[in-house]
Amino acid sequence: MKEFQEIFLRYHALLQAAVYGSAVLLILIGLYAVLMKKHLVKIVIGLSIIESGVNLLFVAVGYISNHTAPIFSPGYEHAADKMVDPVPQALVLTAIVIGFATTALALSLVIRLYRHHKTANIEQLKSLRW
Amino acid sequence: MTTFILFLVVMGIILIAAALYAVIQKDLLYAVLATGVVSLVLSVFFYLLQAPDVAITEAAIGIALTTIIFIITIRNTTRDEDIYSEDLINRFKNKKDA
Amino acid sequence: MLKKIFVWFLLAVLGIALYASFGRAPFGENRVGPTDNPATVSAFYLKNSAEKLQTANSVTAIVVNFRGFDTLGEVTVLFLAATGLASILYRKEDEDEEGEHLPVRINLPASSIVRTGAKILFPLILLLGIYIFVHGHLTPGGGFQGGSVIATGFLLMFITYRRFGTNHKVMVWLESLSGLAFVLTGLYGLIKYGSFLQNTPDVGHLNDLVSGGLIPLIYIFIGIKVSTELTNVLDTLMNIKPKKR
DSSP states (O other), rough: OHHHHHHHHHHHHHHHHHHHHHHHHHHHHHHHHHHHHOOOOHHHHHHHHHHHHHHHHHHHHHHHHTTTOOOOOOTTOGGGGGGGGSHHHHHHHHHHHHHHHHHHHHHHHHHHHHHHSSSBBGGOOOOGGG | OOHHHHHHHHHHHHHHHHHHHHHHHHHHHHHHHHHHHHHHHHHHEEEEEEOOHHHHIIIIIIIIHHHHHHHHHHHHHSSSOOBBBHHHHHHHHHHHHH | OHHHHHHHHHHHHHHHHHHHGGSSSSSSSSSSSSSTTTTHHHHHHHHHHHTTTSSSBBBHHHHHHHHTTHHHHHHHHHHHHHHHHHHHOOOGGSSSSSOOOSOOSSOOOOOHHHHHHHHHHHHOOOOOOOHHHHTTTTTSSSSHHHHHHHHHHHHHHHHOOOSOOOOHHHHHHHHHHHHHHHHHHHHHHHHSSTTOOOSSOOOTTTSSOOOTTHHHHHHHHHHHHHHHHHHHHHHHHHHOOOOOE
């Protein structure tokens, strides 16, 4: 047990960079797709990747090292001191479902726009400008 | 414990690689499948961070349902990112026939 | 060219700001505190989920009971998205020329392995989904997860068979009735115990099938609602009539 603690303390910087770094990189990659790409479906793909990154960041903040999942199985009824934070998990549950609803609605708008304007390039949808 | 750290680092690298492939690839069907891979690896990540409820939710919603609605949208619009409108499709079709 | 430089600069600044702002919350630090004398909200929820509510899954207790009103908002958002999607993709009958009345989903039938396998797997997937949302308060799971699994089972049947259709009227009625039942359960709590979605005082013992008061009942309603809603969304999307070229 004690050697686990010292291994964790030694590689702590690497772990923090791995988990927080991959969440922040996901957000940046999705943001690049939203800002620079021209095809409508590619923009919605970028939106979906941003949402995945944000959810990962949330759950990673709630993790406590060497603790376990917040479920009181039979035999672990008094182990409440050794449990991970349950509040970010409840938030992320809601956020994943709402992200899926947003993506579905955005894609239905893409289908409708293509049906009307016959193009899926945002630079050619000129009639939407003021 | 070192296997835990190794798992996290390797999953992180696969996550970033799949996300980069999804954004760079011009054939939209492959990009959508890469988004599905991002959801899959994210679900394993959530399990390793001791959050089983979130892992089941991400696996059920992100892998099957999001991929299928993207594929239906690609079927009703264009498949290639560079051939994005009706007259471009017709122009390439006529050039191939003629 | 200028836009590219600007976008790269913005991404760099955003990345550095996001990563540095989590330096104050180092990975793996214990921010919950002791649960005997709860000093944070998380410790309070963990302690009362086992003692006052006798629910094994504390994330379920937070989503349905402590933060039940936010779940009502989430169910509303999902309902609005499904309705909006159906109304955006609506196509009047006379806008299309003479097409066949059967929705052309796929052009070739699936192979016989897929057809046989889908017939065997479909009831098993439905059973798994119902198991997940009935046992939501004991094991990881719940209404949203079980509903998505059931919708995936219906998707398998939609893809494999050309003429598989669900009875649209039955699905719409089931969805509306279960949403209404969720709100009525909240009102029952309001009338009998004083506040909206308040739980009953008799909550049973930990790890029983019937424990947690109103929590499994609410999750069953949410599970039925989410599964029929997502099946309706998939049905709408797969029945878009193709254009005549």
